[in-house]
Amino acid sequence: xxERPRFYKRRSVQIAAVVIxxxxxALAWWLLSPLFIDEVVDEPFPRAAMAVIPDDMxxxxxxxxxxxxxxxxxxAYEDMPEPxxxxxxxxxxxxxxxxxxxxxxxxxxxxxxxxxxxxxVEESAGTTTTSPTSExxxxxxxxxxxxxxxxxxxTGALMDADSFHKGSGEVTLYRLEDGTHLxxxxxxxxxxxPQLHVLLTPIPSVGSRDDLQSAGYIDLGPLKGxxxxxxxxxxxxxxxxxxxxxxIYCVPFHVVFATAPLA
Numbered sequence: 216x217x218e219r220p221r222f223y224k225r226r227s228v229q230i231a232a233v234v235i236x237x238x239x240x241a242l243a244w245w246l247l248s249p250l251f252i253d254e255v256v257d258e259p260f261p262r263a264a265m266a267v268i269p270d271d272m273x274x275x276x277x278x279x280x281x282x283x284x285x286x287x288x289x290x291a292y293e294d295m296p297e298p299x300x301x302x303x304x305x306x307x308x309x310x311x312x313x314x315x316x317x318x319x320x321x322x323x324x325x326x327x328x329x330x331x332x333x334x335x336v337e338e339s340a341g342t343t344t345t346s347p348t349s350e351x352x353x354x355x356x357x358x359x360x361x362x363x364x365x366x367x368x369x370t371g372a373l374m375d376a377d378s379f380h381k382g383s384g385e386v387t388l389y390r391l392e393d394g395t396h397l398x399x400x401x402x403x404x405x406x407x408x409p410q411l412h413v414l415l416t417p418i419p420s421v422g423s424r425d426d427l428q429s430a431g432y433i434d435l436g437p438l439k440g441x442x443x444x445x446x447x448x449x450x451x452x453x454x455x456x457x458x459x460x461x462x463i464y465c466v467p468f469h470v471v472f473a474t475a476p477l478a
Contacts, residue, residue: 256440369477382473396449411438417456
């Protein structure tokens with residue numbers, strides 16, 4: 216057998232090996248790399264959720280404006296004029312003032328009329344001035360209108376699904392001022408994995424995918440990072456149940472990574 220056929224046969228085997236090994240290596244990297252690589256996402260609570268949205272703006276525009284304002288170092292009050300100093304009170308000549316404490320001040324002796332308790336009386340050139348009592352002088356306190364705030368409806372802690380798939384951190388369901396709902400994850404740490412998603416299911420606990428299949432769930436989207444703080448919007452047409460659990464779920468392999476029963 217000549218060397219040339221052997222060379223072509225050996226080359227064909229090498230090419231076939233490369234064709235087989237490369238996809239397997241890519242699959243192994245996709246499966247195993249998340250176990251060694253953490254993805255940290257620190258997303259703040261939506262600024263627009265703490266503000267009143269004007270009619271001519273969207274929540275996204277308000278969010279952008281508030282983010283831009285945070286980068287400005289000049290205080291908002293820097294250009295305000297200095298407040299004018301209050302002028303000292305003056306007393307006309309020939310005037311006597313009687314205070315509630317009983318003390319008097321006079322430039323010239325004049326006759327003092329006894330007023331009611333808590334009343335000061337001034338007489339000068341035939342003019343009598345009566346100052347209001349302390350109750351009358353004090354303005355009626357007004358209560359500022361309460362601005363609507365996000366309301367925490369339910370909260371819970373992420374728990375391990377098993378000895379390998381672990382999770383920790385706080386999870387809270389909020390109702391925002393506009394009536395929408397938001398799942399907020401604070402300082403979470405979850406075992407990383409391929410294609411993790413955040414699910415919300417109307418049962419108090421989840422042990423396996425069978426629990427999810429029987430109870431039903433909504434998918435709030437891919438997990439943004441296995442560490443840090445993140446926000447997930449709940450669809451507006453989803454009726455909020457009295458009992459619920461947030462689940463970190465590996466979609467391609469149907470594995471529960473962590474759960475957070477909310478109460």
